[in-house]
Amino acid sequence: MNDKEKVPRKSTLRGFLGGRWVAIFLVLEIVFFMFKSQGFATVNSAQILLFYGTQVFLLAVAELFVVVTGGIDLSVGYILGFASIISIKIVDALVAAGLSVPASILAGTVATLVIGLVPGLVNGWLVAWLRVPPFIATFSMLGVCHGVSELVINGVYAMGMPQLAADIGNGNLLYKAPHLPFIFFRRPEVERGTPVLALIPNIVVAAAIVILIFAFVLRRTRFGRHLYAIGGSMDAAVRAGIPVRRRILQVYALSSFLASLAGVTYAFMYVSGKADAGASLLLDAIAAVMIGGASMFGGTGTVGRTMIGALVLAVLDLGLRMAGIATFDKYILVGAILVLAVIAARYLPEAQHPVSEDRK
Amino acid sequence: MNENASGYLLETREIVKRFGGLTAVDRVSVGVRPGEVLALVGDNGAGKSTLIKLISGVYKPDEGSLLVQGSDAHIESPRDALEAGIETIYQDLALAENLDVGANIFLGRERIKRRLGLFRVLDDAAMAEEAKSVLDRLDIRIPSLRSVIRTLSGGQRQAVAISRSIYWKAKVLVMDEPTAALGIAEQRKVLDLVRTLRDQGIGVIVISHQMYDVFEVADRIAVMRRGQLVGERLVRATDPDEIVGLIVGSETVTKR
Numbered sequence: 181m182n183d184k185e186k187v188p189r190k191s192t193l194r195g196f197l198g199g200r201w202v203a204i205f206l207v208l209e210i211v212f213f214m215f216k217s218q219g220f221a222t223v224n225s226a227q228i229l230l231f232y233g234t235q236v237f238l239l240a241v242a243e244l245f246v247v248v249t250g251g252i253d254l255s256v257g258y259i260l261g262f263a264s265i266i267s268i269k270i271v272d273a274l275v276a277a278g279l280s281v282p283a284s285i286l287a288g289t290v291a292t293l294v295i296g297l298v299p300g301l302v303n304g305w306l307v308a309w310l311r312v313p314p315f316i317a318t319f320s321m322l323g324v325c326h327g328v329s330e331l332v333i334n335g336v337y338a339m340g341m342p343q344l345a346a347d348i349g350n351g352n353l354l355y356k357a358p359h360l361p362f363i364f365f366r367r368p369e370v371e372r373g374t375p376v377l378a379l380i381p382n383i384v385v386a387a388a389i390v391i392l393i394f395a396f397v398l399r400r401t402r403f404g405r406h407l408y409a410i411g412g413s414m415d416a417a418v419r420a421g422i423p424v425r426r427r428i429l430q431v432y433a434l435s436s437f438l439a440s441l442a443g444v445t446y447a448f449m450y451v452s453g454k455a456d457a458g459a460s461l462l463l464d465a466i467a468a469v470m471i472g473g474a475s476m477f478g479g480t481g482t483v484g485r486t487m488i489g490a491l492v493l494a495v496l497d498l499g500l501r502m503a504g505i506a507t508f509d510k511y512i513l514v515g516a517i518l519v520l521a522v523i524a525a526r527y528l529p530e531a532q533h534p535v536s537e538d539r540k
Numbered sequence: 541m542n543e544n545a546s547g548y549l550l551e552t553r554e555i556v557k558r559f560g561g562l563t564a565v566d567r568v569s570v571g572v573r574p575g576e577v578l579a580l581v582g583d584n585g586a587g588k589s590t591l592i593k594l595i596s597g598v599y600k601p602d603e604g605s606l607l608v609q610g611s612d613a614h615i616e617s618p619r620d621a622l623e624a625g626i627e628t629i630y631q632d633l634a635l636a637e638n639l640d641v642g643a644n645i646f647l648g649r650e651r652i653k654r655r656l657g658l659f660r661v662l663d664d665a666a667m668a669e670e671a672k673s674v675l676d677r678l679d680i681r682i683p684s685l686r687s688v689i690r691t692l693s694g695g696q697r698q699a700v701a702i703s704r705s706i707y708w709k710a711k712v713l714v715m716d717e718p719t720a721a722l723g724i725a726e727q728r729k730v731l732d733l734v735r736t737l738r739d740q741g742i743g744v745i746v747i748s749h750q751m752y753d754v755f756e757v758a759d760r761i762a763v764m765r766r767g768q769l770v771g772e773r774l775v776r777a778t779d780p781d782e783i784v785g786l787i788v789g790s791e792t793v794t795k796r
Binding site (some may be wrong): 396410413418419420480 | 614628643649
């Protein structure tokens with residue numbers, strides 16, 4: 181109402197870097213490894229990076245949704261493990277019961293995703309209705325999922341996924357052998373030793389579709405807007421009539437759903453299920469969200485930037501490996517980048533909400 | 541008998557709210573008529589804020605009822621209150637600081653459009669346009685509607701909060717300390733805005749500590765002390781001394 185009041189001015193450089201430094205960092209990182217690691221800048225290593233990153237990408241999106249509301253979900257890693265186990269157990273049981281293999285795989289996947297909602301619904305109920313802090317609620321759920329998983333597999337690991345699942349999980353969309361046209365889905369029958377170019381892993385395509393849908397939901401729907409409002413100001417959201425408790429329940433359920441999906445992709449890729457399959461991925465997922473610029477206090481963060489954060493980690497991991505540098509150096513670097521990201525988020529502030537900015 | 545003989549747009553009847561052993565609001569009956577400004581005054585902890593939270597659906601009353609235009613309003617949540625035409629502007633304004641002006645005006649009631657006849661997506665363009673028109677109507681200038689609330693001044697934030705209420709065609713507007721955080725010029729503008737709203741037939745309830753504001757803008761004053769309503773006066777039939785006396789509960793200045 182006072183015309184003379186000014187929006188705080190940012191210097192142009194800081195304003196420019198505010199939303200972009202992570203992307204710039206990623207590019208520099210890739211350029212660095214192009215010189216440092218033999219064979220890093222190839223289609224093949226890009227595919228490897230995406231293929232083995234699938235679970236972290238999915239968990240990072242799960243974590244982002246919860247973080248946007250100002251919460252945190254520590255249980256996603258062990259929900260992944262739980263889902264990897266039960267998907268195999270269910271498929272195995274269905275095949276044993278005489279159902280066809282494709283039908284068993286389909287039914288097992290759907291059943292796992294439905295069961296996979298349960299831990300999230302419990303988390304959401306604890307957080308929204310019983311007001312248990314998200315850290316505590318999901319930390320407890322981590323333990324419960326771990327314990328139940330070990331009980332199901334009796335402390336070893338789950339096996340028995342049919343070969344078809346492994347073919348899907350490790351297959352590609354396109355294949356190209358010399359002197360033959362492109363073939364979809366099926367590896368061409370050629371002499372042993374003939375180089376076959378395999379392009380676009382199936383699992384990566386599936387994950388990409390799901391991630392794009394979640395990006396759309398967060399950015400363009402009323403539901404997504406409500407999550408930002410809840411994270412920005414819980415009071416404002418309540419008073420604006422947003423069904424805050426229902427939204428929080430839904431967000432933990434979605435997180436759990438994505439973690440279960442990641443568990444199913446794990447079972448398809450590795451044809452085994454382990455309780456701790458996703459244990460070490462939790463920290464990567466949280467780190468990706470934070471490097472992507474989301475505040476742990478909620479209200480900020482986008483799927484696109486979270487994916488850039490996840491790629492920063494994936495490139496670092498693969499690049500160091502290919503350069504023959506020990507992996508524990510990676511942990512130190514990840515720690516350093518994480519701190520850098522949080523400092524950058526503080527000193528390179530954005531005048532606009534990332535969502536509005538991206539849409540301009 | 542006419543249920544609404546008093547002509548109140550909104551009234552509380554014997555409303556009670558307890559927090560554990562503390563009775564924050566104790567059998568309060570108070571109302572506001574269309575085109576009237578009711579000032580709600582009282583010392584800190586007198587129960588004013590609790591009362592307006594009851595009115596706006598944030599708290600559920602333990603006893604008593606809330607009537608809109610003479611009939612029971614069944615307000616159980618903030619959404620019910622909004623649907624009954626009761627808009628509340630809190631002291632902290634209740635804006636989502638991470639969202640832009642348009643998003644805040646439409647918070648919880650977002651405009652949507654259909655994409656491909658299937659997906660319901662936010663219609664940000666329409667929301668920004670409507671936000672601009674309501675701000676223009678109130679002669680409020682904000683550098684960019686894409687600015688997030690965090691970057692705006694106190695006065696601009698207050699303006700956004702008021703615009704939001706007006707946009708949604710409030711019947712009753714409740715304002716908690718609307719001028720507390722503002723500079724002099726902005727205070728005057730907010731008081732002008734309150735008078736404009738009253739002239740449009742809206743019932744306005746204002747909580748204020750500023751005796752000047754109260755006498756400047758209110759038609760009637762309700763005084764609360766320790767959760768109870770201790771007096772109601774028409775502004776033209778009282779003076780600041782008497783109101784202060786009622787607020788602090790001093791016998792010597794209580795004349796009536």
